[in-house]
Amino acid sequence: MTNLAVRKPAVFLTTLVLLAPVAALAQQQQKKAPPKVPPKAAPAAKETATLPGGAQAFLVGTFGDWKALITGKDKQKICYALSQPKERLPAKLARDPGYLFISSRVADGTKNEVAIKLGFAGKTGQDGALQIGTGAFALVASADNAFLKNAAQENQLIEAMKRNAALTIKVSSARGNETTDKYSLNGFGKALEAVAKECP
Numbered sequence: 001m002t003n004l005a006v007r008k009p010a011v012f013l014t015t016l017v018l019l020a021p022v023a024a025l026a027q028q029q030q031k032k033a034p035p036k037v038p039p040k041a042a043p044a045a046k047e048t049a050t051l052p053g054g055a056q057a058f059l060v061g062t063f064g065d066w067k068a069l070i071t072g073k074d075k076q077k078i079c080y081a082l083s084q085p086k087e088r089l090p091a092k093l094a095r096d097p098g099y100l101f102i103s104s105r106v107a108d109g110t111k112n113e114v115a116i117k118l119g120f121a122g123k124t125g126q127d128g129a130l131q132i133g134t135g136a137f138a139l140v141a142s143a144d145n146a147f148l149k150n151a152a153q154e155n156q157l158i159e160a161m162k163r164n165a166a167l168t169i170k171v172s173s174a175r176g177n178e179t180t181d182k183y184s185l186n187g188f189g190k191a192l193e194a195v196a197k198e199c200p
Contacts, residue, residue: 051080052099052117060194064187068194077106079199081191085169085181095119096144098181100169102158102192104199111199112192114154116146118181121174128171130157133164139171146171162189 047059051069057080060068069080082101096119103113122128122141127149130137137157138149146169148154161167162185169181 051082052097052101060198061191062187063190063194065184066187066191068191068198070198075106077199079104079195081188081195083183083188083191086166086184087180087182089180089182090177093177093179095173095179100167100181100183102195104195106199112154112158114148114157116169118144118146118171118173118179120144120177120179122146123172123174123176126172128169130167130169132157132160132167135160139169141171158192161185162192 048056051057051071055071057069057071060070060079062068065086066081066083069082071078071080080101080103082099085098085100088095088098097117098119099117101115101117103115104111105113116130116139118141121144124141126141128139128141128146130139130148137153139146140149148157165185167183167185169183171179173179
């Protein structure tokens, strides 16, 4: 008959020997710093930009020298492809910022309407001109804005803008200054594509 007094210590010692590596491993794991969980990234805020007149719009993207912007939601959404002149002459003439922009409005189905913010009051009754490539488009000034004299030529102008690298706008100010604004068309096509996706 086996002596239980002898058997129990033997079994106990055998168990300690078997568990010793497990205990050591557990102690090592406890000493290790708990894995760091990366904090959740906050959702990126939409970048804003200022439209002519000071209104704020959301920036869809920047494409070369052009930006795609939106204001409003759903049926009130208005989308813009917009740029500012690279050169303004006479250089020393004080004036507000100028803009050339193409707008589309969901509410009334307007697509690719061309408008110019002159940054000064244009001379009433005197036409200006937008020159692009070998062609020219007559402009009419209204306060500090200018538009194509013949709105039916807007699509023709936009196609020319896709094909050319630059355009020039010449308008006389109300004070009699002959002004010239030169715009780059780098990125215009991509900005217009972004506008079409936002305001289909």
